[in-house]
Amino acid sequence: MTVYDIIFYLFALITVGSAFFVVTLRNILHSAFFLLFALFGIAGLYVLLSADFIAVVQLVVYVGGILVVLIFGVMLTNKITHVQIKSGTLQIIPAAIGTLVLGFALIKIFLTTNWKTVQLSAESSSVQGLGILLVNQYSVVFELLGILLLIALIGAASMARR
């Protein structure tokens, strides 16, 4: 068992355990904080996959942006002084059975498929390759995403002010 394996199992355990608490805890704020740990664990998995830039973007956008937006939403839509910040649940047992079946099916498919993998080489930073791809092959997608973010910004602002 190499160091890589140990670190992978550590991050996988953090990710899966935190995700489990995200969907089972009743307090929404506790769920939000466990989502933070799950996103950190996923960023660690990206680092292990030698996707350094994606890991940093994950930390900046998800932990710094989306999670803050979610916690803002929790704070703005619950009467904190009167009511406990709780989230009810519906139909846990059928949902648990369904997702267990789905999960076993997915894992069975993943295990039985003969994936074609290549010999791994030690990779350097992927930032240069990503940047070159982004302004050459994917430049249209890049521009469209810029427009989409602008539309989302204006739309969210105008909807929230109404």
Added chain:
Amino acid sequence: MIHIGLIHYLIVSSILFCLGIFGVITRKNAIMVLMGIELILNSANINFVAFARYGNFGNSGQLTALFVIILAAAEAAIAMAIVLNIYKMFSTINVDEIDTLKD
């Protein structure tokens, strides 16, 4: 002892996907549904990055993961605006109580 390969990442991502689905279909609170959606998007992202590493696809997989992160940010902002409007109108964001379209 098997070394860590593609299959380990795929299993982690499928567990995350199932937990996200479970959160989406069991929670009443709209923000908890959003958190489940974030978990699902992240599990898809792990698959993209893992296939980009272990398949022979260059950096395109990582770039797709980047696009998914950007779309998730836009989606979270829009969804939060909608949730705030729903809260102003109904004083609740439990998705099972917002059923005025039904009869």
